[in-house]
Amino acid sequence: MIHSPEQTLSPALSVLAVPAFADNYLWLIHDGTHAAVVDPGDAMVILDALKAHQLTLCAILLTHHHADHTGGVPELLQHFAVPVFGPRNEAITAITEPLAEGDVAYVRELGLQLTVIDVPGHTKGHIAYVRQRDERSGAPWLFSGDTLFAGGCGRLFEGTPGQMAESLGKLAALPDDTEVFCAHEYTLSNLRFASAVEPGNLALQERVAIDTEKRQQGLSTVPSTIALEKATNPFLRYKEPAILASLKVEGKLAADASPVEAFAALRMWKNNF
Numbered sequence: 001m002i003h004s005p006e007q008t009l010s011p012a013l014s015v016l017a018v019p020a021f022a023d024n025y026l027w028l029i030h031d032g033t034h035a036a037v038v039d040p041g042d043a044m045v046i047l048d049a050l051k052a053h054q055l056t057l058c059a060i061l062l063t064h065h066h067a068d069h070t071g072g073v074p075e076l077l078q079h080f081a082v083p084v085f086g087p088r089n090e091a092i093t094a095i096t097e098p099l100a101e102g103d104v105a106y107v108r109e110l111g112l113q114l115t116v117i118d119v120p121g122h123t124k125g126h127i128a129y130v131r132q133r134d135e136r137s138g139a140p141w142l143f144s145g146d147t148l149f150a151g152g153c154g155r156l157f158e159g160t161p162g163q164m165a166e167s168l169g170k171l172a173a174l175p176d177d178t179e180v181f182c183a184h185e186y187t188l189s190n191l192r193f194a195s196a197v198e199p200g201n202l203a204l205q206e207r208v209a210i211d212t213e214k215r216q217q218g219l220s221t222v223p224s225t226i227a228l229e230k231a232t233n234p235f236l237r238y239k240e241p242a243i244l245a246s247l248k249v250e251g252k253l254a255a256d257a258s259p260v261e262a263f264a265a266l267r268m269w270k271n272n273f
């Protein structure tokens with residue numbers, strides 16, 4: 001495998017969205033020569049994108065075991081002998097670099113370091129990757145998989161509401177300008193729910209207008225930022241009095257409920273919305 005011996009001279013990194021299936025985003029982190037892919041559910045769209053942009057795959061990064069995030073791995077490995085980073089606590093046979101909270105995934109060809117955060121809830125071993133702020137390439141990046149979505153959060157398939165609330169809390173603690181690269185274009189549907197939950201939120205109304213316009217133009221609403229999510233995403237705002245009031249008016253929450261019970265009620269409401 002070829003790599004640059006002079007990391008300090010390497011070009012800045014950028015992130016390319018590769019749409020797949022109905023609403024997935026697969027992410028290519030690249031420097032114009034090499035690329036690491038996040039959650040390649042489909043190999044064909046990645047192979048096409050690599051070819052179109054003249055990139056060589058140098059690493060695969062996985063957030064969790066679901067097929068729409070991992071299904072393309074075997075075929076990509078037939079074309080490129082690359083390391084596969086992924087959650088230590090999930091049974092994904094292709095993983096060569098098992099990771100958990102506090103570990104750093106290092107992609108040598110890109111000079112890219114990604115800090116790992118455990119974010120159980122959607123699945124029991126789900127991890128997120130953070131590229132810290134760096135002078136060369138600007139704002140931090142978060143690859144949140146199916147944990148934090150633009151305007152929402154993932155369903156609780158394997159974890160508890162308490163786990164998911166704690167996981168989202170860790171992501172909300174990242175710097176405000178962190179760009180959030182989630183794995184699905186669910187934003188408008190999430191924002192419809194958010195608007196029902198918190199109709200008086202002006203930042204949310206503004207976001208609905210902006211993101212609706214983007215979708216009408218065929219543009220992606222992702223990435224968002226941690227600041228925008230904290231201002232508009234009900235699953236980061238479940239302790240807000242206005243949201244608790246909505247839950248109670250709808251008869252979905254007892255008067256003396258705990259914050260985690262409020263989060264659970266909110267997630268349940270979204271499931272049936």
Ligand SMILES: [Zn+2]
Binds near residue numbers: 064066122146
């Ligand atoms: Zn998933």
